[in-house]
Amino acid sequence: xxxxxxxxxxxxxxxxxxxxxxxxxxxxxxxxxxxxxxxxxxxxxxxxxxxxxxxxxxxxxxxxxxxxxxxxxxxxxxxxxxxxxxxxxxxxxxxxxxxxxxxxxxxxxxxxxxxxxxxxxxxxxxxxxx
Amino acid sequence: xxxxxxxxxxxxxxxxxxxxxxxxxxxxxxxxxxxxxxxxxxxxxxxxxxxxxxxxxxxxxxxxxxxxxxxxxxxxxxxxxxxxxxxxxxxxxxxxxxxxxxxxxxxxxxxxxxxxxxxxxxxxxxxxxxxxxxxxxxxxxxxxxxxxxxxxxxxxxxxxxxxxxxxxxxxxxxxxxxxxxxxxxxxxxxxxxxxxxxxxxxxxxxxxxxxxxxxxxxxxxxxxxxxxxxxxxxxxxxxxxxxxxxxxxxxxxxxxxxxxxxxxxxxxxxxxxxxxxxxxxxxxxxxxxxxxxxxxxxxxxxxxxxxxxxxxxxxxxxxxxxxxxxxxxxxxxxxxxxxxxxxxxxxxxxxxxxxxxxxxxxxxxxxxxxxxxxxxxxxxxxxxxxxxxxxxxxxxxxxxxxxxxxxxxxxxxxxxxxxxxxxxxxxxxxxxxxxxxxxxxxxxxxxxxxxxxxxxxxxxxxxxxxxxxxxxxxxxxxxxxxxxxxxxxxxxxxxxxxxxxxxxxxxxxxxxxxxxxxxxxxxxxxxxxxxxxxxxxxxxxxxxxxxxxxxxxxxxxxxxxxxxxxxxxxxxxxxxxxxxxxxxxxxxxxxxxxxxxxxxxxxxxxxxxxxxxxxxxxxxxxxxxxxxxxxxxxxxxxxxxxxxxxxxxxxxxxxxxxxxxxxxxxxxxxxxxxxxxxxxxxxxxxxxxxxxxxxxxxxxxxxxxxxxxxxxxxxxxxxxxxxxxxxxxxxxxxxxxxxxxxxxxxxxxxxxxxxxxxxxxxxxxxxxxxxxxxxxxxxxxxxxxxxxxxxxxxxxxxxxxxx
Numbered sequence: 001x002x003x004x005x006x007x008x009x010x011x012x013x014x015x016x017x018x019x020x021x022x023x024x025x026x027x028x029x030x031x032x033x034x035x036x037x038x039x040x041x042x043x044x045x046x047x048x049x050x051x052x053x054x055x056x057x058x059x060x061x062x063x064x065x066x067x068x069x070x071x072x073x074x075x076x077x078x079x080x081x082x083x084x085x086x087x088x089x090x091x092x093x094x095x096x097x098x099x100x101x102x103x104x105x106x107x108x109x110x111x112x113x114x115x116x117x118x119x120x121x122x123x124x125x126x127x128x129x130x
Numbered sequence: 131x132x133x134x135x136x137x138x139x140x141x142x143x144x145x146x147x148x149x150x151x152x153x154x155x156x157x158x159x160x161x162x163x164x165x166x167x168x169x170x171x172x173x174x175x176x177x178x179x180x181x182x183x184x185x186x187x188x189x190x191x192x193x194x195x196x197x198x199x200x201x202x203x204x205x206x207x208x209x210x211x212x213x214x215x216x217x218x219x220x221x222x223x224x225x226x227x228x229x230x231x232x233x234x235x236x237x238x239x240x241x242x243x244x245x246x247x248x249x250x251x252x253x254x255x256x257x258x259x260x261x262x263x264x265x266x267x268x269x270x271x272x273x274x275x276x277x278x279x280x281x282x283x284x285x286x287x288x289x290x291x292x293x294x295x296x297x298x299x300x301x302x303x304x305x306x307x308x309x310x311x312x313x314x315x316x317x318x319x320x321x322x323x324x325x326x327x328x329x330x331x332x333x334x335x336x337x338x339x340x341x342x343x344x345x346x347x348x349x350x351x352x353x354x355x356x357x358x359x360x361x362x363x364x365x366x367x368x369x370x371x372x373x374x375x376x377x378x379x380x381x382x383x384x385x386x387x388x389x390x391x392x393x394x395x396x397x398x399x400x401x402x403x404x405x406x407x408x409x410x411x412x413x414x415x416x417x418x419x420x421x422x423x424x425x426x427x428x429x430x431x432x433x434x435x436x437x438x439x440x441x442x443x444x445x446x447x448x449x450x451x452x453x454x455x456x457x458x459x460x461x462x463x464x465x466x467x468x469x470x471x472x473x474x475x476x477x478x479x480x481x482x483x484x485x486x487x488x489x490x491x492x493x494x495x496x497x498x499x500x501x502x503x504x505x506x507x508x509x510x511x512x513x514x515x516x517x518x519x520x521x522x523x524x525x526x527x528x529x530x531x532x533x534x535x536x537x538x539x540x541x542x543x544x545x546x547x548x549x550x551x552x553x554x555x556x557x558x559x560x561x562x563x564x565x566x567x568x569x570x571x572x573x574x575x576x577x578x579x580x581x582x583x584x585x586x587x588x589x590x591x592x593x594x595x596x597x598x599x600x601x602x603x604x605x606x607x608x609x610x611x612x613x614x615x616x617x618x619x620x621x622x623x624x625x626x627x628x629x630x631x632x633x634x635x636x637x638x639x640x641x642x643x644x645x646x647x648x649x650x651x652x653x654x655x656x657x658x659x660x661x662x663x664x665x666x667x668x669x670x671x672x673x674x675x676x677x678x679x680x681x682x683x684x685x686x687x688x689x690x691x692x693x694x695x696x697x698x699x700x701x702x703x704x705x706x707x708x709x710x711x712x713x714x715x716x717x718x719x720x721x722x723x724x725x726x727x728x729x730x731x732x733x734x735x736x737x738x739x740x741x742x743x744x745x746x747x748x749x750x751x752x753x754x755x756x757x758x759x760x761x762x763x764x765x766x767x768x769x770x771x772x773x774x775x776x777x778x779x780x781x782x783x784x785x786x787x788x789x790x791x792x793x794x795x796x797x798x799x800x801x802x803x804x805x806x807x808x809x810x811x812x813x814x815x816x817x818x819x820x821x822x823x824x825x826x827x828x829x830x831x832x833x834x835x836x837x838x839x840x841x842x843x844x845x846x847x848x849x850x851x852x853x854x855x856x857x858x859x860x861x862x863x864x865x866x867x868x869x870x871x872x873x874x875x876x877x878x879x880x881x882x883x884x885x886x887x888x889x890x891x892x893x894x895x896x897x898x899x900x901x902x903x904x905x906x907x908x909x910x911x912x913x914x915x916x917x918x919x920x921x922x923x924x925x926x927x928x929x930x931x932x933x
Contacts (some may be wrong), residue, residue, distance in 0.1 A: 004533070011701070013208065018576075018577060019553070019554055022572050022575060022576060023557065023558070023561075023568060023572065025569055025572075026568045026569040026572035027561070027566050027567075027568055027570060028566055028567045028568065029565070030565050030566060030567070031568045036891060043565060045566075053784070055782065057766075062687055083689075083897065084689075084766040084767055084900075085747070085767070089746070089747075090746055090747070
């Protein structure tokens with residue numbers, strides 16, 4: 001009877017041990033402050049917005065899409081992504097890029113574009129037509 | 131008005147029904163009639179409210195904010211109907227409707243089975259009540275009128291025939307960032323319109339429309355099926371709770387089992403339909419991305435499946451005066467299944483996942499957030515509170531027995547493994563609550579060993595007898611299937627070129643369960659086909675595993691450029707891009723690609739378009755189903771044929787009014803717009819018009835003036851190029867902004883007196899595409915359908931048994 005509980009207990013401990021270990025190994029932090037971002041070399045999900053004024057570049061030969069992204073403080077970083085311009089990119093209000101910061105650039109493995117306010121609270125800055 | 135009256139009435143009636151069911155349970159038999167009548171009244175009101183919303187959608191009643199926000203007059207009837215559940219408010223109403231309908235069936239079912247009805251319906255109706263509060267005015271109410279909160283809407287959505295109304299000017303605004311003309315809809319305007327005898331439904335001519343990602347066939351069937359699964363998951367909770375009330379744990383398992391089987395059949399189907407949707411339409415490239423929304427409906431399914439297995443043990447170990455084994459486990463799993471449905475709703479509707487998912491989420495507001503928490507807390511306290519309350523009795527009466535080698539033991543271990551995978555997935559999915567996320571590899575690495583063990587265990591369990599099996603019988607039973615599995619796995623691994631040991635073990639596990647289940651089905655089907663449900667479902671699981679191996683380990687993908695008219699070979703296929711065809715009245719473009727392999731010709735037609743809804747480029751993939759594999763193609767970008775000129779001779783920039791811009795040895799200044807008198811009126815009425823941008827170019831001491839124009843013809847904008855005579859510049863206008871900015875591309879043309887730097891190369895139109903070959907992905911769909919079929923057979927059998 002006791003053996004059963006000891007056996008089950010050990011299995012549970014091992015299971016949670018492995019899961020906890022993998023959770024920390026594959027954990028990705030969200031970062032909204034790009035100053036903090038440049039200090040880390042771990043995989044990060046960086047949230048910010050595309051700097052429209054600086055446009056974006058597409059390098060067809062090497063299949064690279066790059067653009068500038070800024071955080072809420074206005075700090076900018078260059079994002080380099082191996083792939084095509086994601087759906088919705090132009091109209092996005094915020095962008096979440098997953099990747100690593102290395103030598104001045106952010107190398108993204110995934111780009112997620114968000115446009116919630118576009119659909120919900122459109123036209124906040126409306127002004128009376130005179 | 132009607133909608134909210136119905137919802138409020140339903141809410142009151144549901145509370146009354148709960149009260150009357152409580153009195154019935156307490157022994158006041160007279161109350162039963164009232165309780166039933168009240169539940170029926172609740173359901174009828176909910177049906178009425180839903181029908182009313184559907185009517186409003188079909189008739190474009192944009193006075194309802196929900197109808198304006200999610201639908202549009204140009205949608206087909208089917209798509210229009212599906213806007214019912216395009217937003218949060220409608221989704222909650224759909225969930226409510228399907229829960230109420232399930233309740234009607236449950237009432238009928240329980241009324242025939244002893245004194246179950248009052249206890250079961252009491253707690254079931256409580257779930258209906260919570261959902262009713264959710265759609266009540268002030269919360270996620272689909273009947274909110276558009277003017278109740280002042281809203282700016284685009285002028286183009288307003289019927290132009292009312293633009294001459296004298297008071298309308300007081301409500302016209304301009305959006306500062308986009309320059310769009312807006313109309314402020316508020317109570318005052320609604321009042322003025324009403325006093326002029328104008329219906330707001332006529333005043334607003336168009337809605338915002340449906341998000342293009344949702345605007346396709348699968349939107350019409352996936353969400354309703356998912357919500358049927360959610361609604362049916364309420365039932366096992368109610369049965370478990372009813373058992374706890376009476377402190378009687380014998381019969382509820384038989385009553386609950388067909389419902390749990392049915393609910394999990396529907397939920398499982400819905401989950402994989404979602405995966406299929408993502409695969410064939412949305413172009414995510416696969417059927418499963420461990421996205422939080424997918425995960426959060428998968429977890430209750432896995433827990434429900436674990437519950438089915440342990441409930442089978444309880445049924446099989448029941449005797450005349452013993453409730454059977456795993457009583458506590460079954461109570462916990464039945465309660466947990468519904469709690470996880472609620473938790474899933476919380477994760478996906480509370481805005482917590484805002485940044486973690488490809489699905490767009492909107493924060494629902496504090497009130498809704500609080501109500502969701504209250505909803506989950508109430509059912510957690512009811513469910514687990516009940517178990518804790520009865521724990522002493524449960525512990526004393528149903529102490530566990532010694533586990534011996536038997537089918538019971540195997541089923542239990544299977545349930546434990548399933549729960550392990552549920553814990554893994556929910557842990558990963560919940561990390562956004564703590565401000566982080568996990569990589570996809572977490573799920574893959576953690577669930578793979580569990581899937582392997584599940585396959586092996588399933589095969590093994592079918593070779594075991596109930597109660598007790600001696601090792602010799604097991605060994606005898608095992609010999610032949612094991613030999614067959616070894617041979618098949620070896621052949622497949624060699625022929626298929628497997629080089630990953632995990633893939634080979636996984637393959638072995640899948641074949642083992644396949645072989646054993648086939649053997650059992652063959653044996654049983656001869657006697658009684660109604661008993662094969664479970665084995666058919668496991669056969670489907672084996673197919674599914676094989677599909678995962680094929681598409682997961684052996685998919686190949688590549689991004690290639692296709693030049694119009696030229697043939698390119700990649701991944702063993704010859705692709706020829708022949709041009710594009712406008713479809714949907716020129717709103718979308720279908721790209722025609724011919725694929726040739728071994729003399730067999732196929733056509734692929736991926737689609738790209740700029741959506742009016744979000745002004746973004748949308749891409750629809752196309753797939754050729756080659757039975758043993760899919761050839762998947764997703765468009766990336768398209769460039770028109772052009773004359774290649776030196777790259778740095780072209781420059782894209784934004785010119786601000788009055789600010790000079792230096793380009794090589796010229797100074798370019800945008801001075802003003804040429805805004806013809808009638809342009810403003812034309813713009814508002816949607817007629818054709820043009821706006822010119824006057825640009826001065828200072829070149830070698832001379833000033834040249836050009837005026838490229840933006841022309842709008844039946845809503846389509848075109849931009850002009852202008853060559854600056856006397857210089858080597860060509861200026862292409864690409865966009866204008868009313869605030870005083872224009873976007874241009876400045877091209878430096880080769881001067882005729884200079885020797886040509888290089889021959890002008892003419893390049894054909896080029897299309898970039900992602901191509902991918904996915905072997906045996908069809909087994910995923912075949913497996914899913916087989917699982918559903920198995921569930922169905924099992925459900926029918928268990929319903930017959932549940933007397």
